[in-house]
Amino acid sequence: MHFVTACAILITMVLTLYRGMRGPTLYDRLLAVNSFGTKTVLIIAVYGFFSGRPDFLDIAFVYALINFISTIAVLKFFEYGGLGGFNRDAGREHS
Template sequence: MLIVSLFAIVATMLLALARALLGPTVFDRILAANTFSTKTVLLIAVLGFITNRPDFLDLALAYALINFVGAVAVLKFVRYGNFAQAEIELEIPRDPHEAPA
């Protein structure tokens, strides 16, 4: 049964890779890369369970953390164009009864 799950994870990784290469927008590619990385974490965890190596779970958790930080960094770069402190865009709501300026 675990071998079947390995094949299913690899199949979804291939589909995510195809979406990353063919995605029409940059956000499709980012989401596909994040999905691919998440499936890699699952693959490492299942391989660790099959081979009776519990230290693989530590590697999978570290990879998941790197995946999260990388996804946030790429999304910030796409949104603001740099990795520096992003300007906070606040829109203060006006009173609807107030005359327009």
């Protein structure tokens, strides 16, 4: 059961990786990185139960919490061209 789940998650990871490499627009890539992180959370959790080590859940937690922050940092970077948010519209040139 765990094995089948892990395989399914791995397949979706490959799909998101493809989208991240290929992704014509920035938002495709961003969404790909974000969902890749979510898939990592899932696969770590599944692997933890698969090998009987539930303390792997700690790592899954870190990902679930931290992945969100880097996505927001990327979005801010594209809206303002930096992390401080001093010059609006400066970020347009990057996309």
